[in-house]
Amino acid sequence: MATQTDNGEILAPSPHQERIVRWIPVNYLIAVRFILGWQFISAAFRRYLNDPSKLDYAAKSNIGHKFSTMVPHSIWPLNHIMSALILHPHMAFDFLIVFTWIEFTVGLFLITGTLTRLSALGAVLLSFGILWGDGWQGVTCVDEWQIGTVEGIAAMVFMFAGSGPWGIDRWLLKHWDGYIHIGFWRIRIA
Amino acid sequence: MHISEAQRAPAETGAQKKQALGMLVVAVVITLFTYQVFHHGLWGKLVSYGKKPDLVLTGTAVTPRTLKLAVYNTGGPGTYGEFTTRVTIAAHGRPIDVWTSHQLALTPAASIQNYYPFQKISAGPNGLIVPLAAKGIVSLPLRLHTGEVLRPKETVTVTVEDVSGLTWTIPETVRP
Numbered sequence: 001m002a003t004q005t006d007n008g009e010i011l012a013p014s015p016h017q018e019r020i021v022r023w024i025p026v027n028y029l030i031a032v033r034f035i036l037g038w039q040f041i042s043a044a045f046r047r048y049l050n051d052p053s054k055l056d057y058a059a060k061s062n063i064g065h066k067f068s069t070m071v072p073h074s075i076w077p078l079n080h081i082m083s084a085l086i087l088h089p090h091m092a093f094d095f096l097i098v099f100t101w102i103e104f105t106v107g108l109f110l111i112t113g114t115l116t117r118l119s120a121l122g123a124v125l126l127s128f129g130i131l132w133g134d135g136w137q138g139v140t141c142v143d144e145w146q147i148g149t150v151e152g153i154a155a156m157v158f159m160f161a162g163s164g165p166w167g168i169d170r171w172l173l174k175h176w177d178g179y180i181h182i183g184f185w186r187i188r189i190a
Numbered sequence: 191m192h193i194s195e196a197q198r199a200p201a202e203t204g205a206q207k208k209q210a211l212g213m214l215v216v217a218v219v220i221t222l223f224t225y226q227v228f229h230h231g232l233w234g235k236l237v238s239y240g241k242k243p244d245l246v247l248t249g250t251a252v253t254p255r256t257l258k259l260a261v262y263n264t265g266g267p268g269t270y271g272e273f274t275t276r277v278t279i280a281a282h283g284r285p286i287d288v289w290t291s292h293q294l295a296l297t298p299a300a301s302i303q304n305y306y307p308f309q310k311i312s313a314g315p316n317g318l319i320v321p322l323a324a325k326g327i328v329s330l331p332l333r334l335h336t337g338e339v340l341r342p343k344e345t346v347t348v349t350v351e352d353v354s355g356l357t358w359t360i361p362e363t364v365r366p
Contacts, residue, residue: 068308069268069322073239075227089307128220136228137240139267144240145228153217160209 026164033110033163036154040123041107044100055097063096064089073136082133102126110158113167117178118189120158127152162190239265243272243352245320247360250348252279254340254364255332257287257348261311261318262325271321273314276351277330279340286339286346287332291317291353301329317353342366 046054053059054066068086071079085092103126109119131148138144163169169190172178178190225231229238244265251258257279263272275291297313304310304326311326312319318328332340340346342364349359 062308064308065321066268068306071323072262072264073228075224086306086308092308131220131224135224137268138238139240142225142229142231142238145224149217149221149224152220153213156213156217160213 026161027166029158029161029164030166032154033113033116033158033167036123036151036158037107037110037112039107039151040103040126041111044104044107047100055100057090057093062093064092067092067096070134070137074133075135078129078132099126110155113163113169114172115190116163116167116169117159120155123155124152124159127155240267242266242354243320243322243356245272245274245350245352245358247348247350247358249327250360250362252340252346252348252362252364253366254342257330257332259328259330259348259350260326261320261328261350263320263322266322268322271319271324273317273319273353274350275317275353276349278349278351279332279346280349281340281344281346289330294318297328297330303327303329340364 047063048055051061053061054063056062057064064086067082071082071086074082085095102122106119106122106126109115110123127148131145131152135145135148138146169178172190176190178188179186180189181187222232226233230236242265243263246262246264247260248262249260251260257277259277261274266272274294277289277294279286279288294317295313295315297318299313302311302313304324306323306325309321309324311321311324311328344364345361346364347359347361349357351357
């Protein structure tokens with residue numbers, strides 16, 4: 001039985017592999033893409049909407065404290081970078097604001113399926129950054145290690161799978177092949 | 191039922207298989223590597239540095255008049271610190287000087303040199319508060335009559351005790 005997805009892909013078992021589903025619609029990944037995006041966009045919401053004191057340099061609860069607690073057992077090369085950064089508190093704070101906006105953009109783009117492969121790369125870097133820096137924390141369990149590995153590897157899948165039919169990319173790809181050219185490289189970002 | 195060649199789903203290409211296997215390898219390597227590094231989950235005894243405070247006292251210096259106590263809290267939750275309620279200097283197993291919770295609580299801010307600007311060591315109502323990742327040197331004056339007891343090159347043991355009873359010790363040679 002041949003079925004057609006929204007994207008126009010033909011899904012049909014080949015006669016000798018009827019029992020193995022070799023192609024699944026990318027729509028199946030929408031749930032993962034949405035909640036993965038939410039993990040990042042909500043980090044920005046928590047800092048700008050839920051609890052603005054996190055981004056108030058004068059407040060004792062500012063995010064620089066949280067950032068600096070990661071340093072003791074972070075691993076190379078982030079241990080050196082973070083340790084140097086927290087010795088310059090204003091620079092660290094500027095970095096954290098930029099980081100927050102990157103999280104917001106990556107989250108928004110993943111949720112809406114915009115330049116999905118590029119935003120998934122951003123999510124991979126953010127997640128593995130968190131894993132490298134903070135993977136040792138967690139008071140009762142291996143919490144931060146789970147967050148870093150699961151988010152990073154889920155994001156990695158979207159670097160290859162793309163947004164599928166439910167996303168802005170579907171419209172973008174009607175007008176553009178999704179590649180950018182940098183020097184010798186041809187990189188697919190949508 | 192007959193399915194024409196045009197309708198048949200395309201087979202995976204070699205490149206896609208390589209990508210999928212590549213992702214698997216990267217995922218497994220990163221996951222197991224960090225699991226071992228952070229939690230010793232594959233080999234050795236399982237650890238969780240985030241569970242309770244862990245002070246590193248490296249850099250502590252003792253002179254006949256002052257204890258320069260270097261403290262760096264490298265463990266425990268980021269939201270609730272380590273609370274030092276007793277500091278002891280002992281020589282040959284005999285306590286030479288002891289700073290109790292009350293005395294530590296009165297440590298003036300000028301006696302605490304913090305290394306980092308965010309997480310800082312401070313004096314609290316019941317002793318010294320050392321939040322996670324706070325690092326610094328706390329200068330504690332020895333009482334004069336014990337200062338006469340300590341001689342340069344003598345080996346002493348500095349012990350720091352948390353309110354929960356956890357202790358950390360470091361041997362030190364008395365400097366002139």
